[in-house]
Amino acid sequence: MANPALSTFFAVRDYDLATTLNSGQAFRWLPDGDAWVGVVGKRWVRLRAERNGIAAETAEPIGDWRWLADYLQTYVDFDSILATFSGDAPMRAAVTACRGLRLLRQDPWECLASFILSATKQVVQIRQIVALLCKRYGEPVPAPRGQPPAFAFPTPEKLASATESQLRRCKMGFRAPNLLATARTVARGEFDLERLRHLRLRQARSELMKLPGVGPKIADCVLLFACGYPRAFPMDVWILKALRQLYFPRRRPTSGQLRQFVETHFGPYAGYAQQYLFHYMRMHHLLRSRPALRE
């Protein structure tokens, strides 16, 4: 183990940090000049993309950086994942357009709570709600001088002790009772998030869907972004649009047919494929509505 230090470097290629942190899987990263600032667990972190990898900086000395490598998934064999995608034209276009887009490995509770709040919200708004929730209910974490105060994501226990109307003041609207009930269930020890990853995908999904405010889409987000199920395939409005437009033009597939299609077409890393299609669609939408974003 190296001497404790305030910074380190992860050597990794084909890693588009900005796209990854901005692709609607995590909601706590803000741009800071040419870097990104966020909180991972109980630590303030600043990340910067460099030529051959990612430079990381913390507020307190770190001896073992595995927690951050695990979060960033810097060690995954990216090429072998891409190689499992079907070589159809839409998939090739999405991979070409979003090369370097990765999946993070997030904390299950933070991921679950965040996506309960995501229902029919734009990514920008989810960020705002989560930021407000952390500021009001999260433990302060040390940040370097000159940086704005940083907060950890609130624990289930902390949220469980809040009231619905208090949570509604974080602008989460009708999602408040769902977040509160789920926080209380987890805080009471009646739902073991750590145990999920030992189940089969189908069973883990149906366990998650017992929680209020968690349907198939949000369950798949938690399984894909936090629990290590690369085959989970969150079906949101953008993916539905992408599948219909790219794979079923001028047809009218039922949701059942679409579900059957994704289960057989995208392979063992369907979740990665999903993230590419999602970001591909969203990118084109943003460029159309706000052309100034184009570089």
Add this chain to the structure above:
DNA sequence: TACCAGGAGAGCG
């Protein structure tokens, strides 16, 4: 202003 947002859940035929 009108429409929509990384949905879920209930009611209905």
Add this chain to the structure above:
DNA sequence: CGCTCTCATGGT
């Protein structure tokens, strides 16, 4: 199963 409606709030 498949459709429709509501829920709260704010961005574009």
